[in-house]
Amino acid sequence: MGLRACLRRIDARDRDVRGWAYLDRTATGGEGPLAGLVLAVKDVIDVAGMPTTHGSPIYADAIASRDAAAVALLRGAGAVVLGKAVTAEFATYHPGPTANPRNLAFTPGGSSSGSAALVADGQADLALGTQTAGSVIRPASFCGTFGFKPTFGRYPLDGVLTTSRSLDTLGLFARSLDILIAADAVLSGEGTSPPAEAPLSIGLCPSPAWPAASEEMRGAFTAFAERLTEAGHAMTFRTLPEPFERLGDAQALIHRREAGIELGAIRRDHADQVSPAFIAMIDAGLAESEDDYQAALALQQECKALAGDVFAGVDLLLAPGAPGAAPPGHAATGDPVFQRIWTALGVPCLGFPAAWRDDGLPLGLQLIAPAGTDRQLLANAATIIALAAPREN
Amino acid sequence: MGLRACLRRIDARDRDVRGWAYLDRTATGGEGPLAGLVLAVKDVIDVAGMPTTHGSPIYADAIASRDAAAVALLRGAGAVVLGKAVTAEFATYHPGPTANPRNLAFTPGGSSSGSAALVADGQADLALGTQTAGSVIRPASFCGTFGFKPTFGRYPLDGVLTTSRSLDTLGLFARSLDILIAADAVLSGEGTSPPAEAPLSIGLCPSPAWPAASEEMRGAFTAFAERLTEAGHAMTFRTLPEPFERLGDAQALIHRREAGIELGAIRRDHADQVSPAFIAMIDAGLAESEDDYQAALALQQECKALAGDVFAGVDLLLAPGAPGAAPPGHAATGDPVFQRIWTALGVPCLGFPAAWRDDGLPLGLQLIAPAGTDRQLLANAATIIALAAPREN
Numbered sequence: 001m002g003l004r005a006c007l008r009r010i011d012a013r014d015r016d017v018r019g020w021a022y023l024d025r026t027a028t029g030g031e032g033p034l035a036g037l038v039l040a041v042k043d044v045i046d047v048a049g050m051p052t053t054h055g056s057p058i059y060a061d062a063i064a065s066r067d068a069a070a071v072a073l074l075r076g077a078g079a080v081v082l083g084k085a086v087t088a089e090f091a092t093y094h095p096g097p098t099a100n101p102r103n104l105a106f107t108p109g110g111s112s113s114g115s116a117a118l119v120a121d122g123q124a125d126l127a128l129g130t131q132t133a134g135s136v137i138r139p140a141s142f143c144g145t146f147g148f149k150p151t152f153g154r155y156p157l158d159g160v161l162t163t164s165r166s167l168d169t170l171g172l173f174a175r176s177l178d179i180l181i182a183a184d185a186v187l188s189g190e191g192t193s194p195p196a197e198a199p200l201s202i203g204l205c206p207s208p209a210w211p212a213a214s215e216e217m218r219g220a221f222t223a224f225a226e227r228l229t230e231a232g233h234a235m236t237f238r239t240l241p242e243p244f245e246r247l248g249d250a251q252a253l254i255h256r257r258e259a260g261i262e263l264g265a266i267r268r269d270h271a272d273q274v275s276p277a278f279i280a281m282i283d284a285g286l287a288e289s290e291d292d293y294q295a296a297l298a299l300q301q302e303c304k305a306l307a308g309d310v311f312a313g314v315d316l317l318l319a320p321g322a323p324g325a326a327p328p329g330h331a332a333t334g335d336p337v338f339q340r341i342w343t344a345l346g347v348p349c350l351g352f353p354a355a356w357r358d359d360g361l362p363l364g365l366q367l368i369a370p371a372g373t374d375r376q377l378l379a380n381a382a383t384i385i386a387l388a389a390p391r392e393n
Numbered sequence: 394m395g396l397r398a399c400l401r402r403i404d405a406r407d408r409d410v411r412g413w414a415y416l417d418r419t420a421t422g423g424e425g426p427l428a429g430l431v432l433a434v435k436d437v438i439d440v441a442g443m444p445t446t447h448g449s450p451i452y453a454d455a456i457a458s459r460d461a462a463a464v465a466l467l468r469g470a471g472a473v474v475l476g477k478a479v480t481a482e483f484a485t486y487h488p489g490p491t492a493n494p495r496n497l498a499f500t501p502g503g504s505s506s507g508s509a510a511l512v513a514d515g516q517a518d519l520a521l522g523t524q525t526a527g528s529v530i531r532p533a534s535f536c537g538t539f540g541f542k543p544t545f546g547r548y549p550l551d552g553v554l555t556t557s558r559s560l561d562t563l564g565l566f567a568r569s570l571d572i573l574i575a576a577d578a579v580l581s582g583e584g585t586s587p588p589a590e591a592p593l594s595i596g597l598c599p600s601p602a603w604p605a606a607s608e609e610m611r612g613a614f615t616a617f618a619e620r621l622t623e624a625g626h627a628m629t630f631r632t633l634p635e636p637f638e639r640l641g642d643a644q645a646l647i648h649r650r651e652a653g654i655e656l657g658a659i660r661r662d663h664a665d666q667v668s669p670a671f672i673a674m675i676d677a678g679l680a681e682s683e684d685d686y687q688a689a690l691a692l693q694q695e696c697k698a699l700a701g702d703v704f705a706g707v708d709l710l711l712a713p714g715a716p717g718a719a720p721p722g723h724a725a726t727g728d729p730v731f732q733r734i735w736t737a738l739g740v741p742c743l744g745f746p747a748a749w750r751d752d753g754l755p756l757g758l759q760l761i762a763p764a765g766t767d768r769q770l771l772a773n774a775a776t777i778i779a780l781a782a783p784r785e786n
Binding site for chain 2: 063159262
């Protein structure tokens with residue numbers, strides 16, 4: 001859409017959506033493959049000359065002196081770095097002021113709340129977010145935009161808040177798959193891939209979190225699988241090996257333990273300026289034993305070693321993107337239960353809106369592929385996403 | 394020694410050693426277990442209000458707006474954050490101006506050059522450094538001070554330059570083992586451990602890098618093993634399983650590949666302000682294939698899975714800390730070949746000076762223990778280090 005259209009949309013909508021933590025209306029772009037595209041940067045990622053607040057009043061005035069590596073890459077490719085997008089406190093769970101742009105009475109999800117909301121609302125073409133539990137694919141699912149969590153380690157993390165070194169993954173939101181593919185090429189330094197020969201081989205993977213899925217999410221998942229079948233793709237049903245049943249809990253343990261290490265000083269030094277939810281998570285993390293932590297890391301490795309079996313014979317997996325549509329209210333950001341195992345596994349996930357409710361909210365699904373096959377996943381996604389229900393409004 | 398003594402030493406020696414990148418003579422300390430101790434912070438780690446230059450002219454004026462998590466923990470425990478210590482460029486290989494304080498004609502090692510030199514020279518009590526290949530234990534060995542690279546993930550990395558997320562490890566230098574133990578307790582949030590019952594069971598581990606050791610290093614290693622035997626410790630000889638023969642190369646591949654991801658934007662945007670060595674490393678890293686990178690990560694995991702065998706029946710391993718004494722000159726920082734495998738393995742290593750040459754230079758060894766047993770390693774070290782030759786001057 002470009003800078004002018006985004007600024008107009010901001011004028012019309014920022015008061016309601018509240019997705020920007022900081023805005024530089026004088027920002028301009030450069031030459032390159034992303035020329036003219038407007039970028040919003042999650043406020044746990046440094047942009048030179050702008051504050052990095054981490055969604056906390058403690059760092060309201062903390063101006064970054066240089067760009068995070070990913071911001072430097074995108075800026076160098078021509079993107080307009082328009083500002084910072086609201087994050088949940090320290091990329092965990094206590095929400096900022098952002099509302100769901102599809103229906104303001106609902107949460108946009110988190111912790112990349114502003115990134116998802118701004119792109120979904122047309123206030124930015126592209127946004128950077130992070131996923132440690134479910135912070136890219138969940139808000140993408142709730143807000144109805146494309147969200148991409150790449151293979152662990154694919155994009156640089158220098159200049160990004162560290163919350164969990166075994167899990168932190170930089171990700172993207174974009175208003176189109178083409179923009180996502182272009183931004184991935186810049187951040188990864190790789191080119192793009194041609195799509196696989198259609199029909200694709202797709203594994204339906206309800207995942208161990210299936211019991212948490214709402215009736216309407218189950219319906220959207222099943223209906224989309226039927227559309228894929230009708231379109232001639234080869235569909236199989238894919239259950240996960242037993243250790244994956246425990247991987248979600250292991251991810252949560254690794255997350256809170258490592259967050260305790262990284263963010264413990266903030267909890268200690270600023271206890272009166274952080275949320276009770278933050279204190280509870282950090283304290284729980286610091287209370288985990290070394291043995292339990294090592295066991296969780298070992299389970300993560302065990303599941304990574306089983307990933308070859310999980311993806312054997314399929315191009316990609318299809319899974320729910322969240323338990324359902326966005327929950328009502330703004331006090332919480334929803335449940336990352338449908339992301340935890342994939343984040344722990346470090347595999348690329350692409351979230352997209354597959355169906356829409358009458359109240360404007362989307363139901364998001366995700367495509368999942370083996371580690372390191374990000375380009376192929378993005379190339380294959382177009383064929384599949386063309387079958388998603390269009391938004392009616 | 395405390396602030397006043399350090400400042401006096403700085404007045405006398407800074408012109409020669411050149412270990413400080415930034416100095417705040419007005420700094421003061423607080424209450425706590427580290428009260429009165431003077432801390433130097435490697436200049437890839439943020440200290441609020443001081444520049445973080447990463448050893449590069451590109452960021453000469455990049456003032457950090459908040460403390461790295463580790464700095465906040467040490468400051469909160471009372472340490473005087475006196476300034477920033479010279480680092481090799483972006484914590485890789487191109488050296489800064491620091492000289493070896495034991496003999497100014499020699500390199501202090503790197504990349505934590507200033508951290509090691511300042512503590513060895515009495516200009517700081519304690520310093521933060523980082524090790525991705527060999528950047529803590531190597532300079533500790535060359536400068537003759539205690540250096541500690543803890544278990545991977547033990548200390549927080551938030552606010553530290555990311556160069557390689559699979560390897561980056563925050564570490565410590567200290568003028569005494571007691572200070573090291575106190576600082577470890579603050580950074581880890583764990584208490585201290587009582588030493589194991591003496592005599593200890595010690596595995597002599599020349600490591601696959603042994604052919605790179607100089608005659609005098611071989612002599613120092615063998616002589617120290619004899620002293621341990623005479624002191625009644627149970628000595629065994631420990632060779633490493635075959636995959637460890639390839640682990641050093643795998644570490645180097647992971648390092649340059651991940652550095653390419655993290656630092657590629659700097660290489661691209663500021664090619665005229667970085668060293669040829671930096672460009673060569675980043676370009677080599679970006680040229681590595683995804684398959685080779687995944688194979689290196691898989692070998693790292695394979696070796697981690699074999700670590701139980703490596704440490705079976707011993708309290709710790711003894712290995713050389715470097716190929717020899719510090720090499721002459723200041724154009725390079727020496728070879729990390731004796732650190733690579735232990736960094737890749739993520740196990741705690743404690744470097745200490747075991748012998749001294751007539752020209753003032755030390756010969757350093759290292760004690761190595763299983764992952765997660767950092768407190769026990771530090772507790773056991775006192776018994777062993779008491780057998781090191783005192784420095785004569």
